Every structure is written in C-alpha cells, then in structure tokens.
Amino acid sequence: MWPLGQGGWLNSPYGLFEAPSFTMHKGLETTFQYLTRTDNPAAVELLEAALDCPYGPVRELALTALLARPNRAIHRRLFGRLAEFDSACKAIFAKRPDRLTTVVGEIFAQVRPKSTKHHGRTTGQKKQREACGEESPANRPPVDGKLQKDFVRACEAVREFRLYDALPSLVEAAQNAHPSLTALAAGTVLEIMKAFYAELSAAKKCSKDLKTLRTRLTEVLQSAACAYKRHGRKELLEAFLMVAKPQDVVLRRILHDRKESAHEPLVRMLTESDEGGVIRLLLAFLEDPQTPQAALEVIGRRTDVRFVQIWAEHAGYPPPEVWKETLGRIRYLAWAEAGHPLWAQLDGPSQAGCIGLLLGCKIERSRVFQILEFLLQEGKPEGRRAAVAALEHFPGAKADALVVRTLDDRDPYVQAEAIRQVRRRNVPDALSRLIRLVETDQAPVREALQEALPEFSCKKFLRTFEHLPDEFRQTAGYLVRKIDFDAPAILLAEIQSLSPVRRRRAVEAASAMGAVGELETAITPLLQDEDHRVRIAAAKALADSRSQPTWEALRDALFDRSLVVREEAEKSLQKITASLAGQLEMALAASETPSQFSESLCDESC
Amino acid sequence: MMGILFAVAALGVLxxxxxxxxxxxxxxHRQLFWQLCRQHQLDRSSRRLLLQLSRQLRLPFPAWVFVDPRCLAAAQQMPTIPPAQLLQVQAKLFGETPEQAAPPASQENPQNPNASAG
Known part of the structure; x- marks a missing residue:
C-alpha cells in the first residue's frame, strides 16, 4: 500500500497546487513541491520520467507539478501524451484547462494561413489574387500529416475537456483552415456549443462566470455568422443560434435582411434544427413584440413534434400574457388544420397548449373552430377538455350545438365545461337539460351544476322555503339536495341555531329535500324542543326515520304535552309501521324459505 | 607580471x-539530487547512502530515489547498505518501510524509469 500521510500541497509557494484527492506522506510532498518550484531543468526531466512510474499517485503528483510550471513546451509535450493518461490524470488536466487551451490554440493557429503574408497587400492585389483563385482555401498547400494528426487530437481535447476558451481559435480555424480540416473544426465547434448549452440549461441559476462566457462565445460566433459568405459552414451558424439571445444585433440584422447571404441558411437552420438551444431561441422570440417577421414565420412553419410539444408545454392553456402581442402577429401555423397528423403525435397537455396557441394567434376563427370540433372527437383527454373550454370564445349556433352535444360526453370534465357554458349561451331548454344531469355521481359534473344552477343552493332554498307552494317544495328540495353539496352542513347549522323559526324551517326543508335520514340524529332531539312548532315539525319529519332510537323517541313523543305533537308522532309511527310491514312482505316474497328470509334479515341488519 | 596575467587567464578559463x-x-541532475537532499534535511551519511544507491541501481537520474519508492525496496537486498539507516531514510522520504512503500504488484525494473515510457 502506498504510504498515506497528512495534508496536501496547499502550501505550494506558487499557489498553483490543489490538494490531490489522496493524502500523501510529507516527504513525497516536499519532493514534488520542490520539483514544482525549482528552476533546475533536470526537475522537468525527472517529472516527465515520473509520468511513467507504475505508481498512480506519483504519476498524478508529477502531472500536477508539470501542469503547474508555466512552460508551454512542457504542456505541448503533455498534450502529445494525452492519450496515454488514465482517467485520474485526465481529471488533473480538466482542473487546468488553461494549459491545454494554450496548446490547442497554437495548433489551431498553425493550420491557418499566415496572416503576415497579406500585410501590405493592397485591395486591388487581394482582389486580383482572389480572382485567380489563389486566396481560396482549396488552393492552399495541404497541411502536413503530423499537424493534421495534432489538429484532430486538439479537436478531441476541446471536446473532452470542454475547452471553451479555445473556441475563438477553433472558429477561426473552421473558417480559414484547409478544407480537409474545416469540417472537423466546425463539427467540434457545434459539439462544444451543445455541451455549453447543456451546461447552461442544467445550471439552476446562471452564474456570473457562465454569463460572461456566454457573452464571449456569442461574440466569437457572431463574427463567424457575419462571415458566412466566406466560409459557408452551417455548423457555425447553428452553434451561433444555440447561444444567441433574441435581442442579438447580428441575429436580428440577418433575420431582417433577406438579401444577406446568411439569411437563408440561418432561417433553414431555425426551421430544421431540433437542438434545445435553437428551440429556446425561437420561443424567446415570442417574448419580444418587435421580433423579426422571419422568426415568426419560422415558428409558424415548424411542424416537428419536438418543437410543437415544447412550445405547447411552455404555453399551457391559456398561453402566457407576455406572448400575447407576438402571438397576435402569427397568421399561419402549418399544423393548424383539423386532422393534421401532428395532432395524433401530441400528448394531451400539448394538445391543450396548442389550443391556447391557436386562440392567441391571428388564425381564421372558422379554422380554429374546425380544429376544436376535431379535437373533441379525436383528441386526448386534456386536449378535449381544453377544446370544450375554448368553445367559450366561439358564439353562434354551431358552437351552441357542439356544447349541447358535449353535455352527454363520456368525460365528466368535458361534460362539466359544457355545463358551465350552456346557460351563458342562452340555449333553449338549458335549465331542463341541466336538471336532467343532476342524478350524476361525478364530482366535476356536480360542481359544474352547482355553478351553473346557483338558484338551487340550500341557502336560497331556505330563504324562499316559506313562500314556496307545498307541491313545489319536494321537487325543489330534491334538486337542491342533488346540486348543493353543502346542504346537509347548512341544514345542520340551522337545526342547531338559537332561533326556533330557523330550527323549524330547517327540519321542514330537510324533510322536503329527503335529507332526514342523513340528519336523523340531529332532528331526534328536537322532539324535546321547547317550541311546540319545532316539535311538530320534527315529529312529522321523523316519519322517514330508520333507526330504533328515533322510533323510541317518537314513541315518547306520544306523551308530549301538545296534542298536535302527539298526533304527528302517532301519524309518523303509523307510517313507519306501514313501511316496515311492506318491506317484510317484499322480503318474504323474495325469499323462498324461512331460513333464507332470516339470512336476508341478518344481511340487512349487518 | 606574467604570473599575474597567467593566473587571471587561468581563473577566466576556470x-x-x-x-x-x-x-x-x-x-x-547532480545539483537536483543535492537540492532535494537539502530540502529533506538529510545528513551526510544519508546523502552518501542515496548516492551509493543510485549508483548501484544505475538510475538515469540520481534524484529518482526521491520519487520512486521501489528504489529503497530494492536496496534491502543489497548487503552493502546498512538496513537501519535505510529504514531511517525511507521513513523520511516516504513515511513507511520500503516493503510497504513499494507497489505490491509492480515487477518493473526501478533501474530504468524510462522503460515503460517506450
């Protein structure tokens, strides 16, 4: 086992050392600290030899020491051996990206034509040479094999270690290097920008460093986008789009100016790229009311599921207020068609989001209505719910008919939305259509009915109870009980109120609503109420009671001091007896043998 | 006069x-060896021992003994090296006994550190 000691190399006089992940003995620390700071060239030789030591910690310390030395030649030699290093050593490299950046930057600079050759050349001379074809990269002498290999390895290093700082020289190489290398350079630029975008989107809060880096990278890619005519590399345009902001001056200029050489490829890239960065940019355009029309046209043309899904998810239903103005400028959406294949590929929430977008955009209303009709038939649950909600914005007989049709929908949420709209639309027989739905057990439908039929609330029923004719009380009471969920609680509160008038009214209302069974335990004590009218109402109402204690209470009421109470109690008991006799006969008729009858009685009592 | 000139010329040549x-x-490389000895505050006999070791192992760099613990492990087999002193030096440079310090699976020849560099 390797000797483990205390501490790390934190006390390096250069301040360049970071503590290695393992602890090392002080003696070895002292050795490598000294080897790091000494001017003796033999130390470099020793450290480079230590890179081949079979012992990992020694290799790692040697590499750390070599990287700490500000000597480009050493870094270049280390770069040459990059493939030999294991993951631990590569992690040490990753901590010092600046060292590799310098080396790869030099390599990228080597593959570019020497700019000094052009110094002092007049524009006329330059044009003449261009006319002769001497300036074109294709006519340059080929890059020698070693440099080409180094270039490939440098690109690999840029990708592996995410050397963002090497991007300026890499972009330069992608524009000016020999044609055999530009494709690789441009591809590397695109890949590293994808990695950068992933880093940006993964960061919960964009740090100041990331923001600064983004600004720098954008500036580099801006100039590459401006020089598109010269290099023609689409990868550079895509990389630019991945980090550019919608307010970017160069981006806006290219989008505004249709004659610009980069305009067409940039628009095509915006239309075809499914990179997260490009989609982000397109969606960010929606927040700006001054967005170039070309960008909005691109948004309207895109029919790929990924883009539409992300857009719809961001939009939701209804879309954000900040998009309102820009959405109003979109007159065409390629997928805005009933039966478009895209609808089948979208999930429910996306369909709902798309409906919000359709409503926000300036698209022919009849067309949107057709889509809503289509979605109500073919859509996914969330899409259908959003579609019926969107019908709210469509007056007219056709929409009315569609809403009435949806009252019988299989989805209770769709049904509920239709219920909310049907009375507002002044549909004939709206009330009777809604009353037909009161028997439902579906909570959303009942909630919607409560909203749509406010006149059937328990409070309102109690207020008007005295004025209602007897024959209407039962019907209204039944509807109130079905529609108003809070009715039992309200009645209970009334039964327990201090006012005898309210207590009596509540008992009578409960009886009319058929809610005596539910409130039996609260009504039974009212047989002892001080107010005889309350006792009468309770005795009358308890005719619908089902429990033995209540019957006993009714029996006790036969000795009440009030004659009317006694009479009502007697009537109620007779009614209960008759009802029980009827039940007995039915049960006997239903069961073939006495034993079955007793079993059924047992079941009932259970 | 000639003598002085000759002395000055000799001094210049020297x-x-x-x-x-x-x-x-x-x-x-020798300088680096002595500098490392100074860094580790090794006494004269320890310096001599390390130098002797580097000669006997025919190390390409004398300072290699400071970097590779296998050198001290190999020194255990040498009859000319006093074991007590070896242990003392080893503890100062690597902290443990040479057997413990040496990589267990390594079969490489410590005399040629560049061998695996290819």
Whole structure:
C-alpha cells in the first residue's frame, strides 16, 4: 500500500497546487513541491520520467507539478501524451484547462494561413489574387500529416475537456483552415456549443462566470455568422443560434435582411434544427413584440413534434400574457388544420397548449373552430377538455350545438365545461337539460351544476322555503339536495341555531329535500324542543326515520304535552309501521324459505 | 607580471569551464539530487547512502530515489547498505518501510524509469 500521510500541497509557494484527492506522506510532498518550484531543468526531466512510474499517485503528483510550471513546451509535450493518461490524470488536466487551451490554440493557429503574408497587400492585389483563385482555401498547400494528426487530437481535447476558451481559435480555424480540416473544426465547434448549452440549461441559476462566457462565445460566433459568405459552414451558424439571445444585433440584422447571404441558411437552420438551444431561441422570440417577421414565420412553419410539444408545454392553456402581442402577429401555423397528423403525435397537455396557441394567434376563427370540433372527437383527454373550454370564445349556433352535444360526453370534465357554458349561451331548454344531469355521481359534473344552477343552493332554498307552494317544495328540495353539496352542513347549522323559526324551517326543508335520514340524529332531539312548532315539525319529519332510537323517541313523543305533537308522532309511527310491514312482505316474497328470509334479515341488519 | 596575467587567464578559463559544466545535464541532475537532499534535511551519511544507491541501481537520474519508492525496496537486498539507516531514510522520504512503500504488484525494473515510457 502506498504510504498515506497528512495534508496536501496547499502550501505550494506558487499557489498553483490543489490538494490531490489522496493524502500523501510529507516527504513525497516536499519532493514534488520542490520539483514544482525549482528552476533546475533536470526537475522537468525527472517529472516527465515520473509520468511513467507504475505508481498512480506519483504519476498524478508529477502531472500536477508539470501542469503547474508555466512552460508551454512542457504542456505541448503533455498534450502529445494525452492519450496515454488514465482517467485520474485526465481529471488533473480538466482542473487546468488553461494549459491545454494554450496548446490547442497554437495548433489551431498553425493550420491557418499566415496572416503576415497579406500585410501590405493592397485591395486591388487581394482582389486580383482572389480572382485567380489563389486566396481560396482549396488552393492552399495541404497541411502536413503530423499537424493534421495534432489538429484532430486538439479537436478531441476541446471536446473532452470542454475547452471553451479555445473556441475563438477553433472558429477561426473552421473558417480559414484547409478544407480537409474545416469540417472537423466546425463539427467540434457545434459539439462544444451543445455541451455549453447543456451546461447552461442544467445550471439552476446562471452564474456570473457562465454569463460572461456566454457573452464571449456569442461574440466569437457572431463574427463567424457575419462571415458566412466566406466560409459557408452551417455548423457555425447553428452553434451561433444555440447561444444567441433574441435581442442579438447580428441575429436580428440577418433575420431582417433577406438579401444577406446568411439569411437563408440561418432561417433553414431555425426551421430544421431540433437542438434545445435553437428551440429556446425561437420561443424567446415570442417574448419580444418587435421580433423579426422571419422568426415568426419560422415558428409558424415548424411542424416537428419536438418543437410543437415544447412550445405547447411552455404555453399551457391559456398561453402566457407576455406572448400575447407576438402571438397576435402569427397568421399561419402549418399544423393548424383539423386532422393534421401532428395532432395524433401530441400528448394531451400539448394538445391543450396548442389550443391556447391557436386562440392567441391571428388564425381564421372558422379554422380554429374546425380544429376544436376535431379535437373533441379525436383528441386526448386534456386536449378535449381544453377544446370544450375554448368553445367559450366561439358564439353562434354551431358552437351552441357542439356544447349541447358535449353535455352527454363520456368525460365528466368535458361534460362539466359544457355545463358551465350552456346557460351563458342562452340555449333553449338549458335549465331542463341541466336538471336532467343532476342524478350524476361525478364530482366535476356536480360542481359544474352547482355553478351553473346557483338558484338551487340550500341557502336560497331556505330563504324562499316559506313562500314556496307545498307541491313545489319536494321537487325543489330534491334538486337542491342533488346540486348543493353543502346542504346537509347548512341544514345542520340551522337545526342547531338559537332561533326556533330557523330550527323549524330547517327540519321542514330537510324533510322536503329527503335529507332526514342523513340528519336523523340531529332532528331526534328536537322532539324535546321547547317550541311546540319545532316539535311538530320534527315529529312529522321523523316519519322517514330508520333507526330504533328515533322510533323510541317518537314513541315518547306520544306523551308530549301538545296534542298536535302527539298526533304527528302517532301519524309518523303509523307510517313507519306501514313501511316496515311492506318491506317484510317484499322480503318474504323474495325469499323462498324461512331460513333464507332470516339470512336476508341478518344481511340487512349487518 | 606574467604570473599575474597567467593566473587571471587561468581563473577566466576556470570560470568559463565551470559555467559550461553548469549547463550540462549531468551537473543539473547532480545539483537536483543535492537540492532535494537539502530540502529533506538529510545528513551526510544519508546523502552518501542515496548516492551509493543510485549508483548501484544505475538510475538515469540520481534524484529518482526521491520519487520512486521501489528504489529503497530494492536496496534491502543489497548487503552493502546498512538496513537501519535505510529504514531511517525511507521513513523520511516516504513515511513507511520500503516493503510497504513499494507497489505490491509492480515487477518493473526501478533501474530504468524510462522503460515503460517506450
């Protein structure tokens, strides 16, 4: 086992050392600290030899020491051996990206034509040479094999270690290097920008460093986008789009100016790229009311599921207020068609989001209505719910008919939305259509009915109870009980109120609503109420009671001091007896043998 | 007069020769060895031991003994090296006994650290 000691190399006089992940003995620390700071060239030789030591910690310390030395030649030699290093050593490299950046930057600079050759050349001379074809990269002498290999390895290093700082020289190489290398350079630029975008989107809060880096990278890619005519590399345009902001001056200029050489490829890239960065940019355009029309046209043309899904998810239903103005400028959406294949590929929430977008955009209303009709038939649950909600914005007989049709929908949420709209639309027989739905057990439908039929609330029923004719009380009471969920609680509160008038009214209302069974335990004590009218109402109402204690209470009421109470109690008991006799006969008729009858009685009592 | 001139010329030649020597690889490696000895505050006998070890193992760089613990492990087999002193030096440079310090699976020859570099 390797000797483990205390501490790390934190006390390096250069301040360049970071503590290695393992602890090392002080003696070895002292050795490598000294080897790091000494001017003796033999130390470099020793450290480079230590890179081949079979012992990992020694290799790692040697590499750390070599990287700490500000000597480009050493870094270049280390770069040459990059493939030999294991993951631990590569992690040490990753901590010092600046060292590799310098080396790869030099390599990228080597593959570019020497700019000094052009110094002092007049524009006329330059044009003449261009006319002769001497300036074109294709006519340059080929890059020698070693440099080409180094270039490939440098690109690999840029990708592996995410050397963002090497991007300026890499972009330069992608524009000016020999044609055999530009494709690789441009591809590397695109890949590293994808990695950068992933880093940006993964960061919960964009740090100041990331923001600064983004600004720098954008500036580099801006100039590459401006020089598109010269290099023609689409990868550079895509990389630019991945980090550019919608307010970017160069981006806006290219989008505004249709004659610009980069305009067409940039628009095509915006239309075809499914990179997260490009989609982000397109969606960010929606927040700006001054967005170039070309960008909005691109948004309207895109029919790929990924883009539409992300857009719809961001939009939701209804879309954000900040998009309102820009959405109003979109007159065409390629997928805005009933039966478009895209609808089948979208999930429910996306369909709902798309409906919000359709409503926000300036698209022919009849067309949107057709889509809503289509979605109500073919859509996914969330899409259908959003579609019926969107019908709210469509007056007219056709929409009315569609809403009435949806009252019988299989989805209770769709049904509920239709219920909310049907009375507002002044549909004939709206009330009777809604009353037909009161028997439902579906909570959303009942909630919607409560909203749509406010006149059937328990409070309102109690207020008007005295004025209602007897024959209407039962019907209204039944509807109130079905529609108003809070009715039992309200009645209970009334039964327990201090006012005898309210207590009596509540008992009578409960009886009319058929809610005596539910409130039996609260009504039974009212047989002892001080107010005889309350006792009468309770005795009358308890005719619908089902429990033995209540019957006993009714029996006790036969000795009440009030004659009317006694009479009502007697009537109620007779009614209960008759009802029980009827039940007995039915049960006997239903069961073939006495034993079955007793079993059924047992079941009932259970 | 001639004598003085001759002495000055000899001094100049000597200084020049010394400056040439200082730039040689051999001198720099020896220098590094002594510098590391100073860093570790090794006494004269320990320095001598390490130098002897580097000669006997025919290490390309004398300072290699400071970097590779296998050198001290190999020294255990040498009859000319006093074991007590070896242990003392080893504890100072690597903290543990040479057997413990040496990599268990390594079969490479510590005499040629560049061997695996290819």
């Amino acid at each position: 200084t020049f020769a010394l400056s040439l020597v200082r730039h040689t690889r051999w001198y720099q």
